[in-house]
Amino acid sequence: MTAAPDGARSVPDHAHEDVDGTAAASSTTAATPPPPVEEAAMAEAMGPTRTAAGSGPYFGDFGGRFVPEALIEALDELDAEYSKAKADPAFGDELARLHLTYTGRPSIITEVPRFAAHCGGVRVILKREDLNHTGSHKINNVLGQALLTKRLGKKRVIAETGAGQHGVATATAAALFDLDCVIYMGEEDTRRQALNVARMRLLGAEVVPVSTGSKTLKDAINEALRDWVTNVDTTNYVFGTVAGPHPFPAMVRDFQRIIGVEARQQVLDLTGRLPDVVAACVGGGSNAIGIFHAFLDDPDVRLVGLEAGGDGVDTGRHAATISGGAPGVLHGARSFLLQDEDGQTIESHSISAGLDYPGVGPEHSWLSSIHRAEYRPITDAQAMEAFRLLCRTEGIIPAIESSHALAGAMQLGREAVAAGRPDTTILVNLSGRGDKDVETAAAWFSLLDEGES
Amino acid sequence: MTDQAVGTQDPRARDVRSAVGERIDAVRAAGRAALVGYLPVGFPDVETSVRAARTMVEQGVDVVELGVPYSDPVMDGPLIQKAVESALGAGVRVRDTLRAVEAVAGAGAPVLVMTYWNPVIRYGVDAFARDLASAGGAGMITPDLIPDEAGEWMTASDRYGLDRVFLVAPSSTTERLALTARASRGFVYAASTMGVTGTRTSVGEHAARLVADTRRAGAEHVCVGLGVSTADQAAEVAAYADGVIVGSAFVRPLVEAAEGSPGSDGIERLAAVVRDLASGVRRAAV
Ligand SMILES: Cc1ncc(COP(=O)(O)O)c(C=O)c1O
Numbered sequence: 013m014t015a016a017p018d019g020a021r022s023v024p025d026h027a028h029e030d031v032d033g034t035a036a037a038s039s040t041t042a043a044t045p046p047p048p049v050e051e052a053a054m055a056e057a058m059g060p061t062r063t064a065a066g067s068g069p070y071f072g073d074f075g076g077r078f079v080p081e082a083l084i085e086a087l088d089e090l091d092a093e094y095s096k097a098k099a100d101p102a103f104g105d106e107l108a109r110l111h112l113t114y115t116g117r118p119s120i121i122t123e124v125p126r127f128a129a130h131c132g133g134v135r136v137i138l139k140r141e142d143l144n145h146t147g148s149h150k151i152n153n154v155l156g157q158a159l160l161t162k163r164l165g166k167k168r169v170i171a172e173t174g175a176g177q178h179g180v181a182t183a184t185a186a187a188l189f190d191l192d193c194v195i196y197m198g199e200e201d202t203r204r205q206a207l208n209v210a211r212m213r214l215l216g217a218e219v220v221p222v223s224t225g226s227k228t229l230k231d232a233i234n235e236a237l238r239d240w241v242t243n244v245d246t247t248n249y250v251f252g253t254v255a256g257p258h259p260f261p262a263m264v265r266d267f268q269r270i271i272g273v274e275a276r277q278q279v280l281d282l283t284g285r286l287p288d289v290v291a292a293c294v295g296g297g298s299n300a301i302g303i304f305h306a307f308l309d310d311p312d313v314r315l316v317g318l319e320a321g322g323d324g325v326d327t328g329r330h331a332a333t334i335s336g337g338a339p340g341v342l343h344g345a346r347s348f349l350l351q352d353e354d355g356q357t358i359e360s361h362s363i364s365a366g367l368d369y370p371g372v373g374p375e376h377s378w379l380s381s382i383h384r385a386e387y388r389p390i391t392d393a394q395a396m397e398a399f400r401l402l403c404r405t406e407g408i409i410p411a412i413e414s415s416h417a418l419a420g421a422m423q424l425g426r427e428a429v430a431a432g433r434p435d436t437t438i439l440v441n442l443s444g445r446g447d448k449d450v451e452t453a454a455a456w457f458s459l460l461d462e463g464e465s
Numbered sequence: 466m467t468d469q470a471v472g473t474q475d476p477r478a479r480d481v482r483s484a485v486g487e488r489i490d491a492v493r494a495a496g497r498a499a500l501v502g503y504l505p506v507g508f509p510d511v512e513t514s515v516r517a518a519r520t521m522v523e524q525g526v527d528v529v530e531l532g533v534p535y536s537d538p539v540m541d542g543p544l545i546q547k548a549v550e551s552a553l554g555a556g557v558r559v560r561d562t563l564r565a566v567e568a569v570a571g572a573g574a575p576v577l578v579m580t581y582w583n584p585v586i587r588y589g590v591d592a593f594a595r596d597l598a599s600a601g602g603a604g605m606i607t608p609d610l611i612p613d614e615a616g617e618w619m620t621a622s623d624r625y626g627l628d629r630v631f632l633v634a635p636s637s638t639t640e641r642l643a644l645t646a647r648a649s650r651g652f653v654y655a656a657s658t659m660g661v662t663g664t665r666t667s668v669g670e671h672a673a674r675l676v677a678d679t680r681r682a683g684a685e686h687v688c689v690g691l692g693v694s695t696a697d698q699a700a701e702v703a704a705y706a707d708g709v710i711v712g713s714a715f716v717r718p719l720v721e722a723a724e725g726s727p728g729s730d731g732i733e734r735l736a737a738v739v740r741d742l743a744s745g746v747r748r749a750a751v
Contacts, residue, residue, distance in 0.1 A: 242659055245659070
């Protein structure tokens with residue numbers, strides 16, 4: 013690890029000086045407010061101590077590679093190939109072409125005034141990742157990793173999936189690129205997200221239900237790692253979020269940061285200024301880091317990650333990893349996780365399969381530790397209320413995952429108004445659409461109806 | 466997390482006696498390879514797992530590995546997963562592992578703890594090393610900890626005089642073999658195949674070459690694990706390695722007994738399997 017570039021490590025020392033938690037690298041951005049400059053120019057202007065400069069393996073005290081030695085060669089190979097690809101314009105061009113002609117990027121932003129009325133009346137703008145092909149942000153990452161798989165000369169991909177969105181995206185890319193595809197999915201999730209199981213099978217993927225442990229996403233990852241250790245010669249592991257061993261946290265983030273790069277400019281074009289708050293749900297953290305990243309060095313932009321609070325953090329039945337967990341190692345990285353006093357992983361609980369994960373990406377743990385981003389829990393009930401509201405007020409059915417971010421916007425908007433800032437603008441990452449969740453939502457609301465009558 | 470942590474240890478560390486290394490040398494002086502036996506603590510219960518481990522020693526195991534049950538054992542196949550899941554379900558704690566070490570340590574074989582890394586982090590790396598040493602443990606095998614990430618453990622193991630067994634795999638590069646050989650004390654654990662624990666019909670054809678490469682990279686002792694389950698396989702591996710590591714084949718009789726296979730006293734059946742494997746390592750001419 014000695015030779016690995018590690019821009020992130022020098023940052024926290026500066027960042028700690030910012031007691032108000034809003035600015036991590038203010039000294040480098042200084043005097044003039046950031047104009048709507050091009051990404052590259054901005055990167056150059058900000059120099060090497062930018063908060064956004066972290067490229068792993070470590071983000072402060074978090075990250076690393078806590079994996080069996082048998083995987084190190086594959087991780088090194090992936091890291092090297094990714095570095096080469098990053099420097100190769102042909103790779104970037106091919107990815108950009110896929111975004112434009114396959115996914116439907118750039119995704120639009122939508123201002124939602126009727127929903128915003130429930131957020132204290134502040135301005136609310138949605139980044140519409142729900143409109144992507146396959147229905148969520150997951151495709152952004154998968155296309156990048158599928159192209160890398162081709163470059164590695166491998167013919168088989170495996171992936172874990174919780175809600176099924178990453179599995180569907182991976183199965184989609186496998187069909188497109190003619191790769192064999194095996195998806196590991198907790199047995200419990202195959203029941204909750206049966207529609208997505210059918211989608212993956214339609215796309216030609218083999219779906220393997222995992223019945224060990226808690227039978228959810230964390231166990232699907234274990235099983236995928238076992239497959240990878242065994243078949244690493246032929247197989248690339250297309251990991252679905254910004255957790256896992258290096259290079260996944262940095263690489264997946266890089267593939268998702270297009271969300272924030274687009275949204276930053278789109279909000280500037282629409283409103284003439286940056287948003288005051290950016291809100292996103294956090295499972296492993298890929299959609300959140302994707303939209304946060306372009307704003308990390310905009311010190312006045314508050315970044316808020318909404319974790320799955322389940323029945324409430326105090327009940328112990330939740331998936332709020334940063335709000336209710338502690339640092340440790342799970343699935344290859346040092347980060348926050350839900351664990352008992354023996355370091356055994358605690359099963360998470362959330363109505364949202366995509367957030368039902370007891371870990372979180374190391375960059376989020378770091379951003380939390382330096383107070384550049386904040387994380388708070390949203391309960392199942394709060395998320396479902398936001399889900400219902402967006403359906404009724406705007407005619408958009410959100411993923412239950414994304415509904416946690418919407419519920420966060422409701423809280424943050426009301427708080428801003430209460431604090432005398434009614435002119436606040438909140439950018440919300442609508443990470444996915446709710447088609448897959450119709451059954452869950454129907455069950456939830458008819459239960460409520462029964463209870464009320 | 467730097468080369469410092471791995472390469473340039475405290476020179477006194479060289480003087481740390483290796484309980485496991487000495488045992489392997491003694492066995493080698495007797496003209497054979499060592500038999501290293503794994504069992505998870507707490508399966509089917511703590512008391513029985515202790516008896517089972519002592520039985521292994523009585524029947525010819527030279528070095529004991531006691532596994533800390535962990536919720537996410539990514540290096541383990543279905544059999545061991547089943548055993549540790551059951552142990553955790555029954556409420557087995559990390560401190561039970563230390564009690565088990567204490568109870569097995571007097572049986573006549575050095576005892577290593579085999580553990581995924583998070584339980585140790587949670588306990589405190591230094592505290593765990595301290596308590597392991599005072600329980601009479603010989604050291605740790607760490608399947609998901611590579612030397613690159615092991616700074617704290619390197620320090621603690623030197624401080625308390627513990628062995629530290631890291632793994633190498635058929636995919637390891639020459640540089641990584643050297644790095645791992647340098648960081649390890651006791652022996653280097655050579656994973657015979659790319660894969661997880663479980664019994665296999667053949668030990669990977671890479672294993673012999675991996676052992677030779679690891680020795681060439683500087684390792685004093687190299688033991689081979691993953692998939693050894695018969696006396697013939699043990700004899701085959703014993704011909705080129707310093708030790709033969711057996712896990713799933715020893716766990717299996719206990720799992721079968723727990724599942725109520727007819728006529729099964731798990732420990733008796735385990736004893737028979739150990740005797741068989743012990744005859745395997747004695748058959749090979751080193
Ligand atoms: C729509 C949607 N949003 C969010 C997530 C959570 O993942 P992450 O935190 O990596 O964005 C998922 C995961 O399945 C998802 O499907």
